Amino acid sequence: MSEERRIRVLVAKPGLDGHDRGAKVVARALRDAGMEVIYTGLRQTPEMIAEAALQEDVDVVGLSILSGAHLALLPRITELLRKNGMADVLVIAGGIIPDEDVPALEAAGIARVFGPGTPTDEIAAYIRQQVAERRQA
Amino acid sequence: MSQTPGNDIAGWAERLRQGDRRALARAITCVENGEAPAAALLSALYPCGGHAHVIGVTGAPGTGKSTLVNALARAYRRRGLTVGILAVDPSSPFTGGAILGDRLRMRDLAGDAGVFVRSMATRGSTGGLSRMAADAVHLLDAAGYQRIFIETVGAGQDEVEVARLAHTIIVVEAPGLGDDIQAIKAGILETASILVVNKADREGAEQTIASLRMMLDLQHPEQATVSHHGTLMAIAAATPEAPGRWRPPLLAAVATEGRGADEIIDAIEAHRLYLTTTPEGAGLRARRAEIELGHALDEALRHLLAQRVAREEYVRLLEEVIDRRVDPRSAAEQLIRCLCSPGES
């Protein structure tokens, strides 16, 4: 019996932000959606996140950040992923990120920013669809 | 989805051996998923392996295994050895997903190029430890990591699985987790190469250590124990005239503070020496290879069966077994006959 290849997701909290309620809820929701979630914990530097993504060979990197430091930290993460040859990993973000900052993040390689109040199954569905597309490519 | 090295197995294998961590990570994914290149990769890399010393770390949940592995890895790094860590966590039987949270306890190791940490979900394998773990260990070995930790789920059946993979098995206990010692309940004390009582600063540690020592004394009556700087060390009976079995040392640790790590490393290295210099050790190596061959054979046979026998045929036979028209053995023999003469059902 062939198994549908599991989706591996890294859920990370970059920077000093300590609010992990959302990240943990999303991690659990993705697990309930059948994905394998590596939760890095708090206080992750961009280097730590990129390295974890590399070693775990994840399909998706999910970044949760509510401290306002997203413009400083998130592009560094996507840049490091590119340097490690992981440019086609799906990178998504959530937390407190004003709409007007989203274009800059998208330009830096964040595929989608999920606003507060996004239902978790919407996130899971998006990941599934995106990963399926990328795997076919 | 990410760049697969494609058909260049030799190139991929070479890059992996040269220390390309992405190649290693991709290879582990490949064997995890049973992708096409997996068999060829493993075949190419198996001869390059056999240098790593593999340490299984098992124990009930709550004993602090991840924190202990973190401390041991740091201790090894201080001694200049490279470390690979395979952290296994259970997949949900309902959704098939998993939260792999062991990495979180190993943040001390982040940024160290001499450490590679990989989280793995059991994906519903019988027993807690996935079959893929064995292959992942071979890959880490081929990549040159000198010490490889496998941290298991600690659900009970793992320990048997780990025995076939690891050279040294550390069983971790902790005080205050219940009246009986978990390891005894699980009956895995016999497989332990080293016993560690973690969280030794907690209340009840004395009793836990005493109970374990009693168990050990029962199993190894010819060897005495001695209290040494607060940790219990076995007096090794390594004299030629009494080449005893390996008696597992019983050590105390407080993993969150790194206390006891060096002593445990010493014990691992002593066990490693024992394995490589004694006939018992060689015997264990041989047995382990045989077990691995056995499992590979089982898997190959099942795979062949799946290819040669139609699903409907299998289901039909299964129903006969359920209805007690055919007994399992006879059903199995019928299936085997299909193997030998494909096309006939």
Add this chain to the structure above:
Amino acid sequence: MFDEEQLKAIAEARRAWERDVLGPALARAGERRDEFTTVSGRPVERLYTPLDQAGASYLAKIGFPGSYPFTRGVHATMYRGQLWTMRMFAGFGTAEETNARYKYLLEHGETGLSVAFDFPTLYGYDTDDPEAEGEFGKCGVAVSSLADMEVLFDGIPVDRITTSMTINGPAAVIWAMYIVAAERRGIPMAQLGGTIQNDILKEYIAQKSWIFPPRPSMRLIVDTIEFASRNLPRWNPISISGYHIREAGATAAQELAYTLADGFTYVEACLERGLDVDRFAPRLSFFFNAHNDLFEEIAKYRAARRIWARAMRERYGAKNPRSWWLRFHTQTAGCTLTAQQPENNVVRVTLQALAAVLGGTQSLHTNSMDEALALPSEQAVRVALRTQQIIAEESGVTNSVDPLAGSYLIETLTDRLEADAEAIFGEIQALGGVIPAIERGYFQRAIAESAYRYQHEVDCGQRRVVGVNCYQMPGPITIPLLKVDAEGERRQRERLARLRRERDAHAVRQALAALRRAATTSENLMPYILDAVRAYATLGETCRVLRDVFGEYREPSLF
């Protein structure tokens, strides 16, 4: 409160009502839901009557305000005597910008100050430390040194106004900076009034801005409590918090129980140090959340007062009535604010603030409507302040003390929350206390569980959130957001660089060395920290010494 006869009559009448009035009503049209629950998931009955309070003793359980067991409030006159302090949590960017915001708020009628620090400061890092990269001033003001503190309170009468500082890991150091900044202006520390949050247990449980491991952190906290009890009689050296625990996803009962359990742990730590309970207990203060469910929240505050009073008097043997008082600050629930249709948040905050007032809070912060998006703009924070003022001046709820007392619903909810909390105390005790429970991940797991359940209820529409899963509107959000001055960071770094150049480097080294030595003993560290601050040692430098000696905490992983 009712005699046997009356209760029997009521019970009979109730049965008749159910038969003759309720029954037909239900038959005609059912109810909107099968089950009605509080926000915390606890069932709420259709009706509460004297029968629900049949065995209750007014004197024992409810009593009088300002009198044991203080269910009705810690003061006899409550808001008739003095309104709660309107204390708006604020801070962003540099000390200059925040100083301006404080003056704005004071001008508009706030009656107490509350400082929000940025993440680097919360973790004991200077603005120019590598760990601070990208985080300057984003969710609070950056204070790296005494110089920053002096600018922060420039022109503000700290001898006449109280200041609350939300700081935990490095609380002792920041507090020292406040004290010395006042000292420099000729204000003796005995005159200073205010609060430092300084509650490390809830950091491990919920807010997660810890620095050191539990034991040295508790030592530091007891040092501050001891120092305050001797030198700053008007200061609350700790604000035992449930706000963050609730924000992390806990239920009302969990918020209540975990907070009080933390409180008991601090009391015990102080007693262990040999402090006299009546010397320090009067200055222990609390900080609760004001969530959506109006009645559940009111009941929570009343239950809190009753539980604390009883424990302080019966278990810890406090004799001074002030030791039995649970005084608290409240903040409306940030986690309930939505990014969608932010103006709706004004309404949410109003209801939550009302709960806090009806619950007898001593001090209140109301969130701004745009807080789900970014730091509050001047206009948004003004509306939030006005919310408090309108409740105080126009609604009439301050006319009488604990107005909802005697409500069958409120008293029953209060009793139930008290019972729920007691059950949780039992669980914590079984694990050996709060710190062992933290190590085992007891709180973190329970909170994650509640958070997940709540999210699930929202996702499947069982719990309706206006604008999010009902009454939605498409379209972008157009609220003017606060812009943090980009130049601020550069100016801050310059100030730091200048400070390091101009101060007496030798004095700094000596002071830090003395602190390092003292940290390895069991001496009270406050005098040493004050000396370091006076020499203009920075926050980062001081904390680094403590990090070296105490080590850093590693979070346990658990889900």
